[in-house]
Structure formats: structure tokens, C-alpha cells
Amino acid sequence: MTDHLVTASTAATELADESAPVERPTAVDEVVVLDYGGQYSQLIARRVRECGVFSELLPHHVGAEEVRRRKPKGLILSGGPASVYADGAPRLDPELLELGIPVLGICYGMQLLALKLGGRVEGAEVGEFGRSQLTVHEPGTLLAGLPSEQACWMSHRDTVYEAPPGFTALASSTESPVAAFESTERGIYGIQFHPEVVHTPYGQDVLKTFLGGVCGADLTWSAASIVEEQIARIRAQVGDARVICGLSGGVDSSVAAVLVHQAIGDQLTCIFVDHGLMRKDEGDQVVKAFREQYGIPLVAVDAEDRFLDKLAGVSEPEAKRKIIGAEFIRVFEEEAAKIGDAKFLVQGTLYSDVIESGGGTGAATIKSHHNVGGLPDDLEFELVEPLRALFKDEVRAVGAELGLPERLVWRQPFPGPGLAIRVVGGEATKERLDVLRDADYILQDEIRNAGLYRDLWQSFCVLPDVRTVGVQGDERTYGYVVVIRAVTSDDAMTADWARLPYDLLEQIASRMINELREVNRVVLDITSKPPGTIEWE
Missing domain, CATH: 3.40.50.620 (HUPs)
Structure with a gap:
């Protein structure tokens, strides 16, 4: 939230560089998340907020001075797709470790810490992607009170084989000899798994321990x-x-x-x-x-x-x-x-x-x-x-x-440009918009009747600039294709395609084809985000 005035010409210039600042609310604690390019980076900030601490995602190269200016209670280094040994890979500014605030490295962030502080990081013969089993050998501060065996979500190929000198190795997983480490004396912590995703059942517990127990942040912020x-x-x-x-x-x-x-x-x-x-x-x-x-x-x-x-x-x-x-x-x-x-x-x-x-x-x-x-x-x-x-x-x-x-x-999100960007690959004419509008009305009506509206992040129709051959009433037709898009999500940063019941899909398709003379085919989009976006355009 910015408390200074921004004209549009100024805003356009800032967006090309670092965007108008998003300042935290006054009188609340903040933990900064530095983005090293991970697909879950935004989700880390979201989960921190869910714990009751305001958080903003900043690019990894903002520098220690910008982080210091914000006076955060702690710092989180996100995951990322690079190898710590790759040319041009994002590096860790050593001054970030001298700010006097606790630091938590996640995945790539942990590997950066290990490499910088004298640990051993190497490329593993076998990557670790998806669900894995975490074994806690020494809970220390970060994993205190958690089960010794627990599921977690991994997404990495480089692996920490030895913790830095003076650090305690807390846990291991199938392909990660050191899946968590800490130095309470230095206030530096690292975890190879992703606590921010729902596939890590105790992830929020880990974040709350770091935020409240380690950083001493008040868990009182709410929207x-x-x-x-x-x-x-x-x-x-x-x-x-x-x-x-x-x-x-x-x-x-x-x-x-x-x-x-x-x-x-x-x-x-x-x-x-x-x-x-x-x-x-x-x-x-x-x-x-x-x-x-x-x-x-x-x-x-x-x-x-x-x-x-x-x-x-x-x-x-x-x-x-x-x-x-x-x-x-x-x-x-x-x-x-x-x-x-x-x-x-x-x-x-x-x-x-x-x-x-x-x-x-x-x-x-x-x-x-x-x-x-x-x-x-x-x-x-x-x-x-x-x-x-x-x-x-x-x-x-x-x-x-x-x-x-x-x-x-609880109205589902609707894009500012409206149906124009749901007429895909062609001109948004009055005729096409009317067809799309009527198809969308049928979809929403059936979704609500099925009691599923609140379960979906978004549900809508897409009208590609495509016509297909069909047969209706023993006659050849050449009509539009309507695409049904329905997704589930927490915050639109990631999304999964919704598993709508087959009988519901059949009812929707039947109504569209019977009630809309211009439509002769209905298909379902089963792409998640990533790799796709929620909207097609």
C-alpha cells in the first residue's frame, strides 16, 4: 500500500523498473521474502500472511540496504530453478546475513546458504521431485514438536551433503542427506523441502515456528x-x-x-x-x-x-x-x-x-x-x-x-477486459460475444444448481476462432466450439483444473448445443497453472 501520490506517467515508468512500492501497514511486523525465481515464491508470502505476519515478495537483487530500510523481523530466501553452480545463477548478497535478523532459506535458498557458509552442495545423480519422506534426526528449534517421520514436498536436483561448520543437521530425506539445518547462534536456518505447499502437512507449523518462535514476530496481522x-x-x-x-x-x-x-x-x-x-x-x-x-x-x-x-x-x-x-x-x-x-x-x-x-x-x-x-x-x-x-x-x-x-x-474473478479476451484467436464481434455470453450463462447456471460455485476459483467459457463440422437433425452443421474452463486455487498464483462430475459436464454440453444454434461442440480444458494461465489470453 502506497501512501504517496502516483500519476499514471510516473506509474508507467516505475512499472518498467521496480513498480510503485507496496508498503506494509503501520504498526505490524513484516517478514521479507526474496524471490530467486521459484514457482512457489508468491505462495511463501501468502503462507506467511496466513500465519498472521505481513509479507511482501521482493526480487532477490534488491540489496541489503532496501531490506534494512523495511525493518523486517526476518528474511526468507525462496526456492528457484537454477543450480548454485550455473553461470549467471542468482547469488546471495553476503550483507543480508549481517542485518541482525533471522534468515530462513528454502530449497535453492538453503543451497545458497550452505554454499556461502562452507557447506557441501553437489548435483545429485537422482533428482527429488514431488512427495518425499522426511526423517527428523535432531529437531532443534525449527522442527521442534513435529513427528520424526513426515511427508514433505521436494523440487530439486542439487543437494546439500554437508551442513556448514557450526550448523546442526536436523533432518534427511530419500535423496537429501541434509534436508534441514540450523545455527541458532547465527539465526540462520535452511530447509530443502517446500513448507508453503499443501503437500507438506507440517509446513505451516515450520513457518509459524520461524516467524513467532525465531523471529519474535507478532502473529496479529489480518486483511x-x-x-x-x-x-x-x-x-x-x-x-x-x-x-x-x-x-x-x-x-x-x-x-x-x-x-x-x-x-x-x-x-x-x-x-x-x-x-x-x-x-x-x-x-x-x-x-x-x-x-x-x-x-x-x-x-x-x-x-x-x-x-x-x-x-x-x-x-x-x-x-x-x-x-x-x-x-x-x-x-x-x-x-x-x-x-x-x-x-x-x-x-x-x-x-x-x-x-x-x-x-x-x-x-x-x-x-x-x-x-x-x-x-x-x-x-x-x-x-x-x-x-x-x-x-x-x-x-x-x-x-x-x-x-x-x-x-x-464470493463472486468469481472476472477479467477487466471482459469477454473480449475469452473470444480467442479472433476478433471480438457482437455475434461472437453474444454466443459466448449465452454459453457462459448456461455454465454458471448449472454450476450454481450443482452447488459447486463456491468450490471453484473460476469457471467460464472460451470461444476460440474455430468452427467444426457437426450433425444436428440429420443435417450438416458448421458451428462454434465452446471450451469449458474451471479451476480450483487459493490465490490464482497457481491453479488446478477442477474435476467436475461427468453428469454435470454432460448436462452443460447438452444445454449449450440444444439452446445455442451457433454451437455444435463443447470441450473441457484440463490444463493446470503452471504451465498454462487461468485465462487463455
Whole structure:
């Protein structure tokens, strides 16, 4: 959460470098996680937060001075795909070990510590990937109170064969002679396994021991606890200025809008842009809820023709995102001019948006989110982003704290560019969007009827630019293919495809083909993240 003002041109420059800072809430302890490129790095920060300690993921090369500036209670070094002996592999800044705070190395982070401090790390003949058995020989501080035999999740090829001098080897696994070590005197700890994944049953216990027992951090932070502080920050940032909010009706923008409205009341005006890319009847539902239920000033703009004209002939996904993001801002500017002298723009930017949009040096840009990487350089508003430090489930906790209804709080994520990025490989025409909208309505209806909506992180349809031959009523058809995508996840950083019941899938496919004349084939996407993303574009 940033407590300084950020103009769009400034934000664009910062995102190209290290992104606008995400500051921790005041009066809470923090543990910094340094990212060495591991697939579970973001999940480490998430699990630390679940333990009650605020945590942020920083690139591994930020330097000891930046870590010192944050005054954390401890430091965690993440895993990573490299070998510690490979040319160009990420290295450990030795000054990080001189900060006077406890350090925990996980997987690659442990190997870096072992190598730097005089232990023996070598490439093993056999890698260790997936579930493994951990044997605790000497529990020490880090593994105290845990079973001597326990399951854990491994993902490595290099292995620590000898702990550094002065360190105690705590445990071993099938392929790791030293799977954990510690030096309580130096405050340095290492584990080869991944405590952050659910496949390590005692992983959270290990993290809690490190955070509370070793670092002495207060395990009191929660997403809901930041509401009061954010209200104060919003008031300090905007003063008596006019503020507008781009309201989509999704969880993120809705929580951001209600939070800002609690802070500044009718200084806030929400602008809802119906760009023709929403789900069936969604626009009417949003307008009714915010005008009648919350009493928040709302301007509804019918801009479907405008957006579809801009998207005409465009099939490349990043181009779609940039066009939609820029057009949103243009609409905001026009409506703001009608409202009055609006200076600030509220956005429901999340921490996962920042990470996936390359919001940090060394972070890969997976896709630009229109509220992060998709902003135009000449944006005329300063940004208010009260959710920037939070993951999605933390935003839901804030929404519940604010009293938002359960149906809204638990609404599945919906991308800012809407259905345009679910018409894949082709132009998002009115006809294709209508087909996709109707297919999605059938999917959501059946998912809810089956009582599975809350069990899924997301469920939606994709309409590829593909037609296939079919037979309906003894006649040849040449219709669209609808792809069903349903995933389970904790925070959208990783996701698994949902095992929907066969009879449910059959019912969904039957309805789509019978009710939608343009559709003659339905398929199921069974790709997890990684290697795929949740959205196709």
C-alpha cells in the first residue's frame, strides 16, 4: 500500500523498473521474502500472511540496504530453478546475513546458504521431485514438536551433503542427506523441502515456528485489520478532492469502492462502463446494487458500440488489453469532466496483478492487467489503490469486514477486459460475444444448481476462432466450439483444473448445443497453472 501520490506517467515508468512500492501497514511486523525465481515464491508470502505476519515478495537483487530500510523481523530466501553452480545463477548478497535478523532459506535458498557458509552442495545423480519422506534426526528449534517421520514436498536436483561448520543437521530425506539445518547462534536456518505447499502437512507449523518462535514476530496481522488504517490513508491522500472509481461490479472494484466511500463519502462517484463485454444481465445488476443497496453516487455509461469499434479487426490478446484499458481511461476522463474537478482514480489493483504484470524488477510479465500494465502514459488522474498489497482471498476478507453481501464477496474473478479476451484467436464481434455470453450463462447456471460455485476459483467459457463440422437433425452443421474452463486455487498464483462430475459436464454440453444454434461442440480444458494461465489470453 502506497501512501504517496502516483500519476499514471510516473506509474508507467516505475512499472518498467521496480513498480510503485507496496508498503506494509503501520504498526505490524513484516517478514521479507526474496524471490530467486521459484514457482512457489508468491505462495511463501501468502503462507506467511496466513500465519498472521505481513509479507511482501521482493526480487532477490534488491540489496541489503532496501531490506534494512523495511525493518523486517526476518528474511526468507525462496526456492528457484537454477543450480548454485550455473553461470549467471542468482547469488546471495553476503550483507543480508549481517542485518541482525533471522534468515530462513528454502530449497535453492538453503543451497545458497550452505554454499556461502562452507557447506557441501553437489548435483545429485537422482533428482527429488514431488512427495518425499522426511526423517527428523535432531529437531532443534525449527522442527521442534513435529513427528520424526513426515511427508514433505521436494523440487530439486542439487543437494546439500554437508551442513556448514557450526550448523546442526536436523533432518534427511530419500535423496537429501541434509534436508534441514540450523545455527541458532547465527539465526540462520535452511530447509530443502517446500513448507508453503499443501503437500507438506507440517509446513505451516515450520513457518509459524520461524516467524513467532525465531523471529519474535507478532502473529496479529489480518486483511480485515487494515480497513481502519486504509480509511485513514485514503483521507490523507485525497483530502477534499473529488474522486472517481471505475466500477466493474467485481469483487476487487466493489470492495475498493465501498472502502473509499466509507472514507470520503460522496466525494466519490463511481463510473460504470458497460462496454458490451460483460456477462449476461450483469450491467443491470451492478447499477441496481450500487444505486439502491449502497447509495453510492453512480454514473452508468453505455459504451458498447464505442468499444467494439475500437476492437474491430483486433485479434492479438495484448493489443485487446491495451485498447480496452486505454478506452476505459478515456471514458473516465470524459465522465470526470462532466462530474467536475475529479483528481483521483480508484482502482481495485491486487498484489497478484502487480506481480503478473511485471511489477517488480526481475518479475516476468505474464500478461498486462489493464489496471497495472495497461494504463496509458498520459493518464490525467492520480491513483488510489487501497487493495494493492492484498491477494484475492484477503480482499474477500476485507469485503466481509465491510459488510458486503456474500454473493458479491464470493463472486468469481472476472477479467477487466471482459469477454473480449475469452473470444480467442479472433476478433471480438457482437455475434461472437453474444454466443459466448449465452454459453457462459448456461455454465454458471448449472454450476450454481450443482452447488459447486463456491468450490471453484473460476469457471467460464472460451470461444476460440474455430468452427467444426457437426450433425444436428440429420443435417450438416458448421458451428462454434465452446471450451469449458474451471479451476480450483487459493490465490490464482497457481491453479488446478477442477474435476467436475461427468453428469454435470454432460448436462452443460447438452444445454449449450440444444439452446445455442451457433454451437455444435463443447470441450473441457484440463490444463493446470503452471504451465498454462487461468485465462487463455
